[in-house]
Amino acid sequence: MVRHFLPDPVMDNPSYNFAAGPGVMPAAVLEQAQKEFLNWNKSGMSLLETPFSGASFKKLFQEVRDNLRQLLAIPDDYQILFMHGGASAQFSLVPLNLLGKHVKADYVETGYWSAKTMREAGRYCQVRVAASSADTGFDSMPNTWQIAPQTAYCHITSNETANGVQFHHDPDTGDIPLIADMTSDFLSRPVEISRYGLIYAGAQKNIGPAGLTVVIVRKDLLGHAHAATPSVFNYCLQAEADSMLNTPLTFAVYLAGLVFRWIESQGGLEMMAQNSFRRSARLYQVIDDNNDFYCCRVQPAHRSYMNVCFNLVNEALTEKFLAEAEISGLHHLKGHPMVGGIRASIYNAMPDEGVEALMLFMRHFAENYRSYV
Numbered sequence: 001m002v003r004h005f006l007p008d009p010v011m012d013n014p015s016y017n018f019a020a021g022p023g024v025m026p027a028a029v030l031e032q033a034q035k036e037f038l039n040w041n042k043s044g045m046s047l048l049e050t051p052f053s054g055a056s057f058k059k060l061f062q063e064v065r066d067n068l069r070q071l072l073a074i075p076d077d078y079q080i081l082f083m084h085g086g087a088s089a090q091f092s093l094v095p096l097n098l099l100g101k102h103v104k105a106d107y108v109e110t111g112y113w114s115a116k117t118m119r120e121a122g123r124y125c126q127v128r129v130a131a132s133s134a135d136t137g138f139d140s141m142p143n144t145w146q147i148a149p150q151t152a153y154c155h156i157t158s159n160e161t162a163n164g165v166q167f168h169h170d171p172d173t174g175d176i177p178l179i180a181d182m183t184s185d186f187l188s189r190p191v192e193i194s195r196y197g198l199i200y201a202g203a204q205k206n207i208g209p210a211g212l213t214v215v216i217v218r219k220d221l222l223g224h225a226h227a228a229t230p231s232v233f234n235y236c237l238q239a240e241a242d243s244m245l246n247t248p249l250t251f252a253v254y255l256a257g258l259v260f261r262w263i264e265s266q267g268g269l270e271m272m273a274q275n276s277f278r279r280s281a282r283l284y285q286v287i288d289d290n291n292d293f294y295c296c297r298v299q300p301a302h303r304s305y306m307n308v309c310f311n312l313v314n315e316a317l318t319e320k321f322l323a324e325a326e327i328s329g330l331h332h333l334k335g336h337p338m339v340g341g342i343r344a345s346i347y348n349a350m351p352d353e354g355v356e357a358l359m360l361f362m363r364h365f366a367e368n369y370r371s372y373v
């Protein structure tokens with residue numbers, strides 16, 4: 001088992017999980033869930049056995065939603081939905097729910113995930129590319145956008161998990177609703193919610209178990225779903241039913257609630273932002289200090305604070321790097337299959353010690369293999 005608070009079973013050194021998703025969870029949250037697993041809320045039964053229509057679960061559901069609203073300072077004119085299907089379902093649900101009478105929607109193409117979103121949206125509408133960094137190999141977020149006036153919305157992927165590029169601000173699209181896939185940087189920083197028409201995030205990075213998807217939608221955008229939209233994927237119907245049109249992901253919502261409380265106890269989103277900035281800056285520094293050995297293809301101002309992606313100058317050393325990292329208790333550092341190289345995902349629950357262990361390993365590895373470059 002890969003846990004950062006347990007010694008590695010073979011090497012007797014600490015173990016750290018750098019997986020891109022499902023990613024590292026706060027140890028305190030897992031411990032609390034374990035403690036409460038058989039007897040939740042002094043009910044004598046597990047939460048897994050608790051009906052979602054009962055008063056105790058409804059109370060929990062409301063608390064979790066309130067905690068999220070408070071954490072992100074979500075204004076009252078936004079609805080919070082807890083949905084099934086992961087972020088990928090939203091690639092279709094956004095156009096199905098928001099196009100209304102429009103036939104076109106704008107997308108900003110910044111890497112693997114936005115490209116995938118655009119392909120899926122193309123099944124429902126004409127996809128316009130408002131901006132793209134494809135020409136430069138997705139090494140940055142595009143500066144100039146051209147959003148068509150008659151578009152339904154403009155979609156961005158705030159952090160490209162596979163490519164390691166991130167928006168470090170909330171873009172302003174004026175009257176055009178801005179839609180963001182925040183799957184891999186949700187809750188890593190404060191967000192100016194009023195800039196967005198809708199935000200969605202799959203849970204498996206900074207929230208909790210895979211499958212659960214948080215949707216935050218401005219209420220005036222509800223009610224325009226295509227007639228063929230399945231009811232459980234209709235934002236408006238789910239909003240009216242309090243996200244309980246069908247059985248919600250009860251255990252996942254409970255765990256998300258524990259994570260929200262953990263974030264609060266750590267100092268909230270300001271602290272998450274400081275942590276991720278500091279941790280990623282230290283890793284990028286090691287890469288840049290050893291630029292004869294490691295290289296990061298992303299321009300410094302656009303580098304992700306969540307997914308630090310880099311390559312070895314001698315790519316033939318990549319497998320050796322990964323194998324020696326595993327032995328040193330540094331797990332799941334392999335880059336996305338479509339991008340290659342190394343990726344260190346340092347979500348909110350990654351402790352400073354994990355980043356320090358990786359920095360030390362990277363320096364040693366460079367010293368040991370520099371002559372092979």
Ligand SMILES: Cc1ncc(COP(=O)(O)O)c(C=O)c1O
Nearest residue numbers: 021086087088113161183184202
């Ligand atoms: C930015 C981004 N969007 C969407 C997804 C897809 O999420 P899911 O597997 O929950 O559908 C991922 C998964 O890693 C992601 O990183």
